[in-house]
Amino acid sequence: MTDEHPPSTTPPGRRRRAVVVGGGLAGTTAALRLADAGADVTLLESRPRLGGLAFSFRRDSAAGSLTVDNGQHVHLRCCTAYQWFLERIGASEQAPLQRRLDVPVLDAATGRLGRxxxxxxxxxxxxxxxxxxxxxxxxxxxxxxxxxxxxxxxxxxxxxxxxxxxxxxxxxxxxxxxxxxxxxxxxxxxxxxxxxxxxxxxxxxxxxxxxxxxxxxxxxDIGVARTPLGTLHDTLARAALDRAGVRTHLRTRVHSITPTDGSDGSTGWRVSAATAGGGATGVPADTVILAVPHTEAHRLLPKGALTEPDRILGLGSSPILNIHVVYDRRVLHQPFLAALASPVQWVFDRTAPSGLTGEGQYLALSQSAAHQEIDSPVSVLRRRYLPALEHLLPAAHGARVRDFFVTRERRATFAPAPGTARLRPGSRTNLPGVHLAGAWTDTGWPATMESAVRSGITAARTALEVAGCPRDAETSHRIERRAVA
Known part of the structure; x- marks a missing residue:
């Protein structure tokens, strides 16, 4: 916890200027909440897209042109903040929840299917x-x-x-x-x-x-997106930001955050960044929310922001490996499947969201905590996972593999090891006007989409409270409650 500090000042008659660094779920959420509360918001993102680690890309191969999610992400009915986010960007119907929890679990050793x-x-x-x-x-x-x-x-x-x-x-x-x-x-x-x-x-x-x-x-109850994650977290999120009046700058990498003193006696910050093409920009701000990975936050935080700034580096990271296989026919007859006694952990049918046409099927395998395999060559992973899939799915025998590729998130999440709680800072820092967001901050949740959205909501609420305009508090507290209907 950090010490309380007095509200920062904004000259009368001027909207509070807020800069959000990072366009993942945490940053996008914070920007929307601040804009909804009347702030003048600028969002800076180093990548050419929004969405952070939950994004999509195009792949052209012999199987055709596919829209591929970098990894499989799902949410639960108890993820009330993420559901609010989907509603806020107009995407609720594109990521529906199961009517009732139903998880098929196949034991590779016995061939028996349970649920x-x-x-x-x-x-x-x-x-x-x-x-x-x-x-x-x-x-x-x-x-x-x-x-x-x-x-x-x-x-x-x-x-x-x-x-x-x-x-x-x-x-x-x-x-x-x-x-x-x-x-x-x-x-x-x-x-x-x-x-x-x-x-x-x-x-x-x-x-x-x-x-x-x-x-x-x-x-x-499990929710799975019917459309690519890029449609949700980039296209629709960007449209929502535009409607809210947020200025979004992509391909803009922030390199410093420095304090400023205004001629009118106000205090604030200058966020300096490099833009695409080698240019530079500096954005003035009364409030800065850092919604970036913890290693990046450690680099950017101004001196004195955290009492022990090196502590957050102890969070470490845990990888997720994603295996993508396109068959020439349907081999899985469930939306998703969990496996036991197999190298395979979870398999998802992503044929429709990817845009694959014809008789083929596109499967995405999500392999969590993949420390031993995250750097394995594609050829090694192919020899390991194709036979494992054939063992799980008899229909895969004789099916032709039209495409096989891998995506790797080496630092997908922080490592949720014992002792993690004391390493996770809250949204408020020791410096007035500087706040933190991200799934790695102290949300109480592991590093999930829900945690990211909650962190953005909390950071925006805290920033408004510190500024003396807590008009966002009631909505934020309602979203943050964990109870579900």
Whole structure:
């Protein structure tokens, strides 16, 4: 936590000038919230697009011209902030939620398909029937998992002591077998935390599992975008920013943030940046929100902004590997599938969003916490994953692979290890008018799209409160609440 400081000043009759550095979900959200509150907002992004790490690109190959998401991103019904973001940019219908949680889980060792489902019964009974029928655990393991879920429900994610231990140790104390960890707890944890149980903070695991599974019957219902992520987070987000009056500058890399003293006695900041083509620009600001990765924030933060600025570098990173395969026929007959006893973790059918035409099918494999494979050559990954897919999906036998390629996010998220909580700063810094946003800041959530949007909302609210104009507070607090209907 940082010390309280008095509101910064803005001369009467002038709109408050805000500069947001970074056009990912956090920065876009902050810019929209500030503009909605009446600020004069400029958004600076170094890339030629918005969206941060959740973006799309075009690929031309023998399979045709595809629109490819760099990685598969989903959200849950409990992700209320991200759903607000989709509504704000006019994209709610393009990323619908399941009517009711249903996750197909295929065991590669036995060929047996099970499902994680819920009913409309109240918590925790909503998962009881699905767990009782889950074939990948023995009767004793299912009973043990139910007891562990009840024990987990009694834990408070805000308890700072939970962050001092790892999730695996807690599961061991709950007598969860290695099979139960693989077939249930890691199945969920890998996708949400980007870490296996031994490397995950118990506090973050409790937060995810309590909120997603035990806060409301429909909290874990899954939402998947029907359109490319670039349509949502770049095209539609940019249009929303334009309508809100935000000036968006792409290909503009910020290199310094320096304090200024105005002739009218006001205090502020100058954000200096290099533009495309080698030019330079300087943007004056009363408020600056840094919505960039933690390593970039460490580089840009003015001296004195954080009491211990090097602490954020301890967050580290965790990679995600994405395998993309285009077949000449349909081989997967589910929207998505989770796998056990296989190199494959999750498979998604992205044929329609990619624009692929004809009889083929485009599958995207999402491999979390892929430390050992993130730098493997494409040829090695092809030899590993194509046979694994054929083993999982019998229809893939004899199917021709029209395209195979890989996208890598070496620093996809911060590492959610025990001790992470104390490394994550809040939105407010020691310097009036300078604020932080990003999924890595202290949102209480792991590094997800939900965390990114929440951080942007919080940073904008804090900035307005510090400026003495907290007109955004009521809406922000409503969005930040974790309860779901």
């Amino acid at each position: 994680i489902r819920r009913t409309r019964l109240p918590v925790p009974l909503h998962l009881a029937a699905g767990l009782a029928r889950y074939p990948h655990l023995t009767h004793a393991e299912r009973a043990g998992a139910a007891r562990a879920a009840l024990a987990l429900h009694s834990l408070d994610p805000a308890d700072t002591g939970l962050d001092g231990t790892d999730f695996a140790s807690w599961l061991h104390r709950q007598r969860q077998t290695p099979r139960a960890v693989e077939a249930l707890w890691d199945l969920i944890g890998l996708a949400t935390l980007n870490a296996r149980a031994p490397q995950a903070s118990l506090a973050l695991a409790v937060m995810v599992l309590r909120t997603g599974l035990l806060s409301a019957p429909g909290a874990a």
